[in-house]
Amino acid sequence: MAAASFRWILQLHKDVPKAARFYSEGLDLTxxxxxxxxxxxxxxxxKLALMQSPNDHVVQNGYSSLLSFTVTDINSTxxxxxxxxxxxxxxxxxxxxxxxxxxxxxRHLQLHF
Numbered sequence: 001m002a003a004a005s006f007r008w009i010l011q012l013h014k015d016v017p018k019a020a021r022f023y024s025e026g027l028d029l030t031x032x033x034x035x036x037x038x039x040x041x042x043x044x045x046x047k048l049a050l051m052q053s054p055n056d057h058v059v060q061n062g063y064s065s066l067l068s069f070t071v072t073d074i075n076s077t078x079x080x081x082x083x084x085x086x087x088x089x090x091x092x093x094x095x096x097x098x099x100x101x102x103x104x105x106x107r108h109l110q111l112h113f
Contacts, residue, residue: 009048009067011051012051013050019050022085026080032047037052038050078103086104090102
């Protein structure tokens with residue numbers, strides 16, 4: 001029997017093209033496809049799928065997913081992401097493994113660096 005292979009992580013978004021722009025321009029993910037209702041982005045072997053939310057559930061204050069990224073310059077990356085609509089969700093923490101800065105996008109997605 002063949003083992004399962006990981007296909008993608010899916011997030012629901014109210015505005016798929018805006019979310020795709022956030023990831024492509026802010027974090028340099030490659031856009032494989034983007035429509036009004038569906039987008040697929042890629043970073044190395046990992047794929048992130050974005051789908052239009054069937055209702056406004058996605059805009060509630062709880063987080064729907066938590067993603068972690070490694071970046072070379074946290075300050076310039078955070079500045080770029082904030083111009084694309086992200087908001088700080090706490091202070092920079094100086095952990096043993098590196099700086100951690102929580103950001104949120106559309107009040108439902110939390111990003112750590």
